[in-house]
Amino acid sequence: MSTPGTSSPRQAAFDVMVDGVREPWWIRTRRLVVLSAIIVLTILGALDVITTVIGRLRPSSPISAPGIADGALDAVAEGVAVDYLSWDAEDRARREQVLRRWAVPGRDVDGWDGQGRQSADSATVLARARQDLGNAVVTVRVRVVPYTVDGTSGPPDQAPPQSPDHDPGPSSPDTEPGVPAAQPAPQTLPGWRAHPARWLIVAVPLALHEGRLLLAASPALVGDPGTDAPELLPAGNATSDDRFSRDTRSSVRTFFEALATGDLDFVRAPRARIASLQGAAVLVEVRQWRGVQAPPGKSPEQRMGVASVVWRTVENAGQLTCTYRLRLHRQDDRWLLAAIGIDTGTSP
Incomplete structure (x- = not known):
């Protein structure tokens, strides 16, 4: 038997001497556990501090979704929108040169x-609709100043034609076509009369081409907040339906007339989300309408097609041809507009 204050031979093997005093093994073990915990917490704290510092030093990434960064899309789309909505009949070559720099090589935009x-100026991105990692449609609001011929100063070399109902007299913002802007008309140029600024909204289709973000097709005038979807037609080469195209051509013209004026209640399909141009342009003609056959297995009450439309901008400052992709829905023997998008540069 061991006397009090002494250890058995087996315990003595695990005890150690500290300053001449024998220390039990369990005290030593506790001390090692506490020391190990302190070391671990110190290392974890240091790693957390390092991670925080690195995170603050590293610039934040503008990419909110896989593919092209939002900032890159916005920068290109805003530049395209300003250049696309700016023109001068006396210097057509300048616009052609500028748009060629924006566009995919060989693409007429x-x-x-x-x-x-x-x-045009003051472009602001309203929305982005991504198709895939390299394609997107960006909706941009732009402030524009339209000009008309000033008869008192003599017409410029290439004067724009005047519409029969054109009234060059002053008007209030309540009666002006389109969405008025507060910017006053700039100083009138010789041969031209400047009008107060308006806001226009344009959808810009962009594509990544050989490492550059470029314009894939002509932009198109749209309503706020933009088109319903960037791509509405089935992939691949869709087959034209000539009979369907003939039967629905008048309906399609009615769709675009309503799109311009905002009278969409009688042409819009139930639950369709379509915004009008709010009088920012007047329909001149539906230059081409091509309906396509319904894909196998799809309902014949849902049809699609491509329309090429000519718009006359406010104050008859010029005309734009825009291409749209439509989805139609038949209800009670009437075709209604279910969705509208723009051409994105891929052939249906």
Whole structure:
């Protein structure tokens, strides 16, 4: 038997001497556990501090979704929108040169008729609709100043035609077409009369081409907050339906007339979300309408097609040809507009 204050031979093997005093093994073990915990917490704290510092030093990424960064999309789309909505009949070559720099090589993206004068500025992105990692449609609001011929100063070399109902007299913002802006009309140029600024909204289709973000097709005038979807037609080469195209051509024209004026209640399909141009443009003609056959297995009450439309901008400052992709819905023997998007540069 061991006396009090002494250890058995087996315990003595685990005890140690500290300052001449024998220390039990369990005290030593507790001390090692506490020391190990302190070391671990110190290391974890240091790693947390390092991670925080690195996170603050590293610039935040503008990418909110896989693919092209939002900032890159916005920068290109805003530049395209300003250049696309600016033109001058006296210097057509300048616009052609500028748009070629924005566009995919070999792609014709100029829908302007070459008449009139208009300047644009103050572009702001309203929405983005991504198709895939390299394609997107960006909706941009732009402030424009339209010009008309000033008869008192003598017409410019290429004067835009005047519409029969054109009234060059002053008007209040309540009666002006389109959405008025507060910017006053700039100083009138010789041969031209400037009008108060308006807001226009344009959808810009962009694509990543050989490492550059470029304009894939002509932009198109749309309503706020933009088109319903960037792509509405089935993938691949859809087959045209000539009979369907003939039967629905008048309905399609009615759709675009309502899109311009805002009278969409009688042409819009139930639950369709379609915004009007709010009088920012007047329909000149539906230049081309091509309906396509319904894909196998799809309801014949849902049809699609592509329309090429000519708009006359406010104050008759010029005309733009825009291409749209439509989805139609038949209800009670009437075709209604279910969705509208823009051409994105891929052939249906």
